[in-house]
């Protein structure tokens with residue numbers, strides 16, 4: 001270990017992140033507090049929370065959270081932990097709840113998080129139902145996507161600054177949520193992120209995808225807290241139609257894959273230092289023709305194939321990073337600039353956390 005493996009670098013002289021950051025267990029705890037607990041996380045599409053009582057559950061930094069639309073139309077987020085003895089208010093997504101009733105002993109909260117009733121508590125001294133509330137968290141909606149944060153390091157607008165020039169007036173409010181597909185991958189979450197952040201591997205790992213993309217005109221840009229990869233979609237066998245594919249990576253763990261009439265989001269969730277889960281959420285505009293539905297099925301099968309290819313290479317890389325014999329290699333400034341950008345942010349987070 002050396003102090004210098006955390007120093008800021010320049011792209012032209014950059015070297016990959018040291019193996020210890022992918023393999024030592026204490027790093028996972030530091031990242032949970034310094035990175036994930038301070039981050040904005042994409043939780044749902046707005047159409048999943050369109051009516052009063054509609055709610056979505058998720059975890060942020062191992063903390064169960066709940067987002068619910070109130071009777072006043074306001075979206076609110078709470079820690080999904082009862083103020084009695086830590087039972088869950090909701091265990092799955094749902095529509096139209098009238099109240100949030102704890103699954104353990106039945107304490108009941110309003111959709112605004114205020115405790116309304118606590119069963120059989122009449123003998124408790126100085127116990128005031130009206131003084132107890134669920135713990136709120138930050139919630140923001142951006143272009144029809146709902147984000148939440150425990151202790152955000154910055155406003156959501158700062159996180160997403162610079163994306164607007166590529167997104168124009170795109171808004172996903174009317175897209176419906178089709179499904180979530182969780183993929184467990186036996187690698188550190190940053191191995192999966194690193195792999196997403198470069199197209200360098202595409203000709204070698206994804207032969208079918210490579211035929212759809214024009215690798216030579218594949219562009220990768222970085223700015224602020226995001227990077228963007230895009231390529232005109234042409235080439236034989238392209239079933240998406242003409243248009244541009246935009247692949248955003250947003251700090252620390254979100255991918256927005258935006259294609260014509262399709263939004264697929266991926267969130268990489270750390271499970272252990274050498275394991276993560278990648279949630280793939282599929283969103284589409286409503287009113288699909290039979291042809292459009294067939295195209296989606298093809299799209300999802302193809303996404304599965306690409307994911308299996310990525311998962312295999314990431315698993316092998318994780319084994320190699322854990323073996324203790326890998327010395328970080330030089331990055332390719334032309335093809336790995338987004339990965340470099342991400343590593344700079346990771347190194348800065350470690351420095352801020354006092355990692356040595």
Ligand code: FES
Pocket residue numbers: 082083084085086087088102103104105106107
């Ligand atoms: S833990 Fe919620 S009512 Fe007991």
Ligand SMILES: [Fe+2]
Pocket residue numbers: 195196201202205206310
């Ligand atoms: Fe890949």
